[in-house]
Amino acid sequence: MRVALCNTFEYNPNNLLEIIDAIDHPRMELAFDVGHCLVWGRMTPLDWYRKIRDKCGVVYVHSNDGNADRHCSIKTGVLAKQGILNTLGHELRSDSVMILKYFDKKRVEEDIDYLASTLGQEHRGARHPVLPSRARRTAK
Numbered sequence: 001m002r003v004a005l006c007n008t009f010e011y012n013p014n015n016l017l018e019i020i021d022a023i024d025h026p027r028m029e030l031a032f033d034v035g036h037c038l039v040w041g042r043m044t045p046l047d048w049y050r051k052i053r054d055k056c057g058v059v060y061v062h063s064n065d066g067n068a069d070r071h072c073s074i075k076t077g078v079l080a081k082q083g084i085l086n087t088l089g090h091e092l093r094s095d096s097v098m099i100l101k102y103f104d105k106k107r108v109e110e111d112i113d114y115l116a117s118t119l120g121q122e123h124r125g126a127r128h129p130v131l132p133s134r135a136r137r138t139a140k
Contacts, residue, residue: 004031031058
């Protein structure tokens with residue numbers, strides 16, 4: 001089992017990194033919520049992820065308008081306009097889990113196919129699981 005601490009209203013990952021370092025447990029890691037970073041972060045999602053990459057095993061992916069946490073499809077909003085996903089997806093650790101975190105669950109299946117075609121099935125020799133939030137809770 002792994003336990004992850006996730007960003008919500010933080011401007012940068014510094015405090016989360018301090019907590020992880022203070023706990024210093026092999027099963028404790030960070031989760032990165034890209035949509036939250038788009039709204040509250042004061043650094044780009046790519047810079048944020050690069051700063052925590054070694055300690056991050058879970059990435060929550062959703063988009064928004066940059067002003068409110070709308071949990072929209074990755075093919076809409078700021079995430080799509082800035083083209084962040086392609087670069088981020090190729091920089092993920094091989095053991096990372098990417099979770100689609102949408103309010104509108106109708107887009108999940110379509111966007112899983114989009115991720116597979118955009119990022120490819122394989123990254124650096126290891127497949128990155130992409131799960132919707134509900135499937136992640138029930139996956140064993």
